[in-house]
Amino acid sequence: MDAVQGTIDDLGTPLREVTFVVFDLETTGGSAAEHAITEIGAVKVRGGEVLGEFATLVDPGGPIPPFISVLTGITDAMVVAAPKFPEVLPSFLEFITGTALVAHNAPFDMSFIRAACAAGGHPPPANPVVDTVDLARRVLTRDETPNCKLATLARFFRSPSEPCHRALADARATVDVLHGLIARVGSLGVQTLEELRGYSRTPTPEQRRKRHLAEGVPGVPGVYVFEDAKGEELYIGKSTHLRNRVRSYFTAGETRPRIREMVGIAERVRTIVCATALEAEIRELRLIGSTKPRYNRRSRNPERVVWLKLTDEPFPRLSIVREVKDDGAAYLGPFGSARSADDARAAMHEALPLRRCTERLSPRTRRSACVLAEIGRCGAPCDGRESREAYARHVSAARHAMEQDPQVVFSAMEERMRHLAAEQRYEEAAAERDRLAAYLRAAARMQRLRSLTAISQMVAASPAFDGGWEIHVIRYGRLAAAGVMPRGAHPTPYVEALVATAETVTPGPGPTPAAVAEETECLLRWLDSPGVRLVRVDGVWCLPAYGAARFMKLLDRPCS
Incomplete structure (x- = not known):
C-alpha cells in the first residue's frame, strides 16, 4: 500500500x-x-x-x-x-x-x-x-x-x-x-x-531558557516569588505543590502573555514553605498587598477601599471615607470604589430621610432648608423643623439597616423599581437596581465579616490528606497560626502549643479590625469547606437573624 x-x-x-x-x-x-x-x-x-x-x-x-x-x-x-x-x-x-x-x-x-x-x-x-x-x-x-x-x-x-x-x-x-x-x-x-x-501557544525561548529556575523547589505547600536581577518582586503565587506549580510556568500550558513576559525578566524564584494550603493562601494575599508586584492582576490595594460612614454628630449624615476610626460612628463596607459606595448611599437615602448637606449642624443651627425638605425627603433639622430627638429615630433606623436588617431599604427600592418598570422607564429602574445591589452586597459582606472578626479566638481543624489534621488559630478574623497534627496523635498538646505560639493580635476599630477583608473572607471560605471542625470558639459565631444574606438570591442575574 x-x-x-x-x-x-x-x-x-x-x-x-x-x-x-x-x-x-x-x-x-x-x-x-x-x-x-x-x-x-x-x-x-x-x-x-x-x-x-x-x-x-x-x-x-x-x-x-x-x-x-x-x-x-x-x-x-x-x-x-x-x-x-x-x-x-x-x-x-x-x-x-x-x-x-x-x-x-x-x-x-x-x-x-x-x-x-x-x-x-x-x-x-x-x-x-x-x-x-x-x-x-x-x-x-x-x-x-x-x-x-x-x-x-x-x-x-x-x-x-x-x-x-x-x-x-x-x-x-x-x-x-x-x-x-x-x-x-x-x-x-x-x-x-x-x-x-484547543488553542495554546508553544513555549517561548525565554520559557525554555529559564526552566532551571524551577530546580530545587520543594514539593510542599507554600508561596513562590518570581524576582528580577535586583531582587524586586515580579509575581507572587501560591500552591499546594510548589515544585509542580513553578515548573508549569516554563511549559506550553502557560499561555498568558503578561506571565510569559514576566518569565523573560525573572532571574530567580524564592519560595516560602507553609504548613497548610490555607496558610499559603493567606501569606500570598499579605505579600501581594505589601509588595504589589506589577505582574499580579489580583494585586489589590487595601488602602484604596472606601467605607460608608454614618457620622457621629448631633445630626449624622452618610459620608464616604477612606479610613475607619474609633469614633463611635457606624460603618458599612468595605467598597472597592467610591462609585459603589455612592450607589449604596443613594439606596439608603431612598428609604431614610437623612440629611444630605455636608456642613456640621448643631441644635442651634438655623438656615434655609433645601428643596429636599419641600418634597418630603428630609426633615429639615437645619431650620429647626425636626428636633434632634426626632432625627435620632432616622439615625437609629439607618444604623439598624447597615448592621442588622436591610428590609426598610429593600422595600423602598423595590417599590421604586416597580413604579419605574410600570412606566417602562427601564434604564432608570436598572440604575436603581444597581444601587440596591451595591447596598445589599456590602451589607451582606460586612455582616459575614463581622461574624468572624468579633471573635477573639477560634481554633478549627480540617482533615489532611495523610489522615492527620490541619489546625488553624484565628484571632479577630486574622490567621494567627497554622500547623499539622500527625495521624493518631492526641490533639490537646498540638492545639495548646499552636495557641501558645500564635501571633498576638490587637484589634483595631471597624468591621475588619485586624486584617484586610480579603484575608477574613479566605478564612470564612475555608471554615465553610467540607470536613472543617471547630475545636474552640471564644465567643459566639453567628449572623444576624434578619440580615442582608436573605436578600442575596434576589440579585441573581443571567450571565449572557
Missing part, C-alpha cells in the same frame, strides 16, 4: 468550512436547575457570511422577576403568548444540526440547553462548542481589554451590534467577537476548528 502525504486540511476541519451557530439565551436567573429561558437568539454563519437567524421569546412558565425585567426589558406581557421552550427546542436542535456552537460564557448557556434536553427526553447536543470568553482570555491581553465582558469585546472589535441583554442582538455581537478572535489566532497559525478549541 502506497503512503500518501497528508495535507494541512487532513489535520482538522478548516475554519473556512465550519458552520457556526452563535447563540445566546436570556433567562429568569443564573441556575438551569431553578430558572427558565425567556428568549433565545441564534445566528448561523460560515466563512464570514450569515446563513440564517433563529429568534423567539419563550414563556418561562411563571412570572419574570422584576430584576430580570429591568435587566433585559422582557416583561410578563411580552411572553404571555410566546411558546414554551419544549415547543421551541426541536426547531433549535434542527437549526444547529451539523454545526459548531458558539456562545459567550458557553457553560452557562449550554447548561440550560442540556437541562431542557433532559427534561424533554432529547439527547444533549454533541456539537463541538467554542466559548468566546475563554478564547478571548487566551488571545487578548489586559492592556487591550480590561475584561472579557461581551460589551467590552464588542466595542474592541468594533461590532455594529451593541449588546443589550436581548438574545438576538447579543448573538449578533458575539458573531463579530468570534470573527475578531479568529482573525487574531489565524495570524498565529490556527487554521482548523480543532486548533481553535
Whole structure:
C-alpha cells in the first residue's frame, strides 16, 4: 500500500468550512436547575457570511422577576403568548444540526440547553462548542481589554451590534467577537476548528531558557516569588505543590502573555514553605498587598477601599471615607470604589430621610432648608423643623439597616423599581437596581465579616490528606497560626502549643479590625469547606437573624 502525504486540511476541519451557530439565551436567573429561558437568539454563519437567524421569546412558565425585567426589558406581557421552550427546542436542535456552537460564557448557556434536553427526553447536543470568553482570555491581553465582558469585546472589535441583554442582538455581537478572535489566532497559525478549541501557544525561548529556575523547589505547600536581577518582586503565587506549580510556568500550558513576559525578566524564584494550603493562601494575599508586584492582576490595594460612614454628630449624615476610626460612628463596607459606595448611599437615602448637606449642624443651627425638605425627603433639622430627638429615630433606623436588617431599604427600592418598570422607564429602574445591589452586597459582606472578626479566638481543624489534621488559630478574623497534627496523635498538646505560639493580635476599630477583608473572607471560605471542625470558639459565631444574606438570591442575574 502506497503512503500518501497528508495535507494541512487532513489535520482538522478548516475554519473556512465550519458552520457556526452563535447563540445566546436570556433567562429568569443564573441556575438551569431553578430558572427558565425567556428568549433565545441564534445566528448561523460560515466563512464570514450569515446563513440564517433563529429568534423567539419563550414563556418561562411563571412570572419574570422584576430584576430580570429591568435587566433585559422582557416583561410578563411580552411572553404571555410566546411558546414554551419544549415547543421551541426541536426547531433549535434542527437549526444547529451539523454545526459548531458558539456562545459567550458557553457553560452557562449550554447548561440550560442540556437541562431542557433532559427534561424533554432529547439527547444533549454533541456539537463541538467554542466559548468566546475563554478564547478571548487566551488571545487578548489586559492592556487591550480590561475584561472579557461581551460589551467590552464588542466595542474592541468594533461590532455594529451593541449588546443589550436581548438574545438576538447579543448573538449578533458575539458573531463579530468570534470573527475578531479568529482573525487574531489565524495570524498565529490556527487554521482548523480543532486548533481553535484547543488553542495554546508553544513555549517561548525565554520559557525554555529559564526552566532551571524551577530546580530545587520543594514539593510542599507554600508561596513562590518570581524576582528580577535586583531582587524586586515580579509575581507572587501560591500552591499546594510548589515544585509542580513553578515548573508549569516554563511549559506550553502557560499561555498568558503578561506571565510569559514576566518569565523573560525573572532571574530567580524564592519560595516560602507553609504548613497548610490555607496558610499559603493567606501569606500570598499579605505579600501581594505589601509588595504589589506589577505582574499580579489580583494585586489589590487595601488602602484604596472606601467605607460608608454614618457620622457621629448631633445630626449624622452618610459620608464616604477612606479610613475607619474609633469614633463611635457606624460603618458599612468595605467598597472597592467610591462609585459603589455612592450607589449604596443613594439606596439608603431612598428609604431614610437623612440629611444630605455636608456642613456640621448643631441644635442651634438655623438656615434655609433645601428643596429636599419641600418634597418630603428630609426633615429639615437645619431650620429647626425636626428636633434632634426626632432625627435620632432616622439615625437609629439607618444604623439598624447597615448592621442588622436591610428590609426598610429593600422595600423602598423595590417599590421604586416597580413604579419605574410600570412606566417602562427601564434604564432608570436598572440604575436603581444597581444601587440596591451595591447596598445589599456590602451589607451582606460586612455582616459575614463581622461574624468572624468579633471573635477573639477560634481554633478549627480540617482533615489532611495523610489522615492527620490541619489546625488553624484565628484571632479577630486574622490567621494567627497554622500547623499539622500527625495521624493518631492526641490533639490537646498540638492545639495548646499552636495557641501558645500564635501571633498576638490587637484589634483595631471597624468591621475588619485586624486584617484586610480579603484575608477574613479566605478564612470564612475555608471554615465553610467540607470536613472543617471547630475545636474552640471564644465567643459566639453567628449572623444576624434578619440580615442582608436573605436578600442575596434576589440579585441573581443571567450571565449572557
